[in-house]
Amino acid sequence: xxxxxxxxxxxxxxxxxxxxxxxxxxxxxxxxxxxxxxxxxxxxxxxxxxxxxxxxxxxxxxxxxxxxxxxxxxxxxxxxxxxxxxxxxxxxxxxxxxxxxxxxxxxxxxxxxxxxxxxxxxxxxxxxxxxxxxxxxxxxxxxxxxxxxxxxxxxxxxxxxxxxxxxxxxxxxxxxxxxxxxxxxxxxxxxxxxxxxxxxxxxxxxxxxxxxxxxxxxxxxxxxxxxxxxxxxxxxxxxxxxxxxxxxxxxxxxxxxxxxxxxxxxxxxxx
Numbered sequence: 001x002x003x004x005x006x007x008x009x010x011x012x013x014x015x016x017x018x019x020x021x022x023x024x025x026x027x028x029x030x031x032x033x034x035x036x037x038x039x040x041x042x043x044x045x046x047x048x049x050x051x052x053x054x055x056x057x058x059x060x061x062x063x064x065x066x067x068x069x070x071x072x073x074x075x076x077x078x079x080x081x082x083x084x085x086x087x088x089x090x091x092x093x094x095x096x097x098x099x100x101x102x103x104x105x106x107x108x109x110x111x112x113x114x115x116x117x118x119x120x121x122x123x124x125x126x127x128x129x130x131x132x133x134x135x136x137x138x139x140x141x142x143x144x145x146x147x148x149x150x151x152x153x154x155x156x157x158x159x160x161x162x163x164x165x166x167x168x169x170x171x172x173x174x175x176x177x178x179x180x181x182x183x184x185x186x187x188x189x190x191x192x193x194x195x196x197x198x199x200x201x202x203x204x205x206x207x208x209x210x211x212x213x214x215x216x217x218x219x220x221x222x223x224x225x226x227x228x229x230x231x232x233x234x235x236x237x238x239x240x241x242x243x244x245x246x247x248x249x250x251x252x253x254x255x256x257x258x259x260x261x262x263x264x265x266x267x268x269x270x271x
Contacts, residue, residue, distance in 0.1 A: 012038070013038055013039070014037055014038065014073065014074060014182065014183060014214045015037040015060075015071070015072070015073055015183055015214070015216075016036045016037075016071070016072040016075075017033055017034055017035050017056075017060070017069065017071055017072075018034050018069055018070045018071075018072070019032045019033070019034055019068065019069040020033040020034070020056070020066050020069035020070075020071065021066060021067045021068045022052075022059055022064060022066055022067050022238075023067055028237075028238050029052045029055040029238050030052045030055055030056060030066075031237075031238045031239050032239070033056060033069070033235070033238070033239070034240070035233055035240065035243065037214055037216060038214075039182075039214050040209065040213075041214060041215075041231065042205065042206075042209055042214075042215040042217060042228055042229045042230050043215070043231050043232070044217045044218075044225045044228075044229035044232040044233070045216060045218045045232070045235060046218075046219065046220075046222070046225055046233075046234055046235070046249075047235035047241070047258070048236060048258060048259065050237075051235040051236050051238065052235050052237075052238040053187075053218045054096055054187055054218065056235070057093060057187050057216070057218060059071070059079075060091070060185065060216075061086060061091060061093050061185065062079075062080060062083050062086055063083075065079070065080050066079055066080075073089055073090070076089070078091075087181075090180070090182035090183055091181060091183045091185070092176040092179045092183075092184055092185070093176060093184070093185035093186070093187065094169075094172045094176050094186050094187055095187055096187045096191065096218075098168045098169060099172065100161070100168060100171060100172060100175075101160060102159065102160055103159060103161065104159070105157050105158060105159060105160065106147060106152065106156050106158055106159075106160050106163065106167075106171050106174075107140065107143050107144065107156040109171055109175050110143035110146050110147060110171070110174050110178050111139050111140065111143045111178070112175065112178075113174075113176060113178030113179050114139050114143065114178045114179070142178070143174075143178060146174040146178055147171075147174055149177070149207075150171070150173055150177075150204060151170060151200070152171060152174070155167060155171075165192050165193075166192075166193050166197045169189055169192070169193065169197075169201070170201075170204070173186070173189065173204070173208075177208070177213075182214060183213070183215075183216065184213050184214070184215050184216070185215075185216045185218075186205070186215060186216070186218065186219075187218045188218055188219055188220060189201055189205075189217075189219065190219055190220075190221040190224050191220070198221060198223075198224055201224070202224050202227060205217070205228055206228055226246040226250065229246055230245075231243065231244065231245060231246075232244065232245070232246055232249045234254075234255050234258065242254055242255050
């Protein structure tokens with residue numbers, strides 16, 4: 001399947017995937033997956049369990065090398081780049097299972113996310129050189145601003161492992177934003193959140209987009225996905241089953257069959 005085409009009113013793609021394939025032994029996790037993400041938009045990636053959504057994220061972020069295909073960020077090939085190189089190019093992500101430094105404070109976790117933005121090394125820090133002290137002060141201020149942005153500044157000095165689960169999700173997003181990404185990959189950020197927390201998360205994601213960040217969202221919460229995404233692609237057995245606007249996806253008979261086991265044309269059911 002070729003990449004979904006942009007209409008003439010859309011911006012050029014920030015990210016382009018061309019025929020990405022990935023297999024694990026005899027399991028074909030991704031097969032010829034192609035798509036484009038316009039700059040400043042939110043692209044949702046949905047599909048049944050095992051459809052290949054997280055595998056796609058892992059390929060984009062170089063956790064897995066693709067077996068074939070190419071990835072481009074601003075027309076630059078990025079497949080098989082080292083993770084720190086991708087971060088410097090402007091790609092950051094969160095994880096399906098929260099990954100935090102549990103013995104560090106919330107503030108320290110966000111500061112770790114700034115590592116590609118700072119130049120202070122261990123010797124300059126140990127010597128407390130004036131420029132190193134100034135850089136650390138600026139890093140703390142920016143980290144506090146991000147904690148405030150996601151709504152958990154009051155927990156700055158709390159150990160991240162002691163935070164409520166919903167706040168840990170927000171902290172992970174703040175840490176990803178600390179890298180000043182152009183492209184942010186969110187892997188099931190609403191997992192484990194209640195309805196109120198999910199609505200707040202949706203508002204936060206839209207505010208991130210309004211700051212010029214392009215977002216890839218893998219999410220099982222259909223209400224959140226259909227509300228905030230500009231476009232959606234549906235993966236099924238590692239292949240793109242459908243792509244389009246939320247309205248088009250909800251009425252797509254192939255999507256109905258994949259989710260509900262029926263070929264009847266009816267609106268996609270979600271809570």
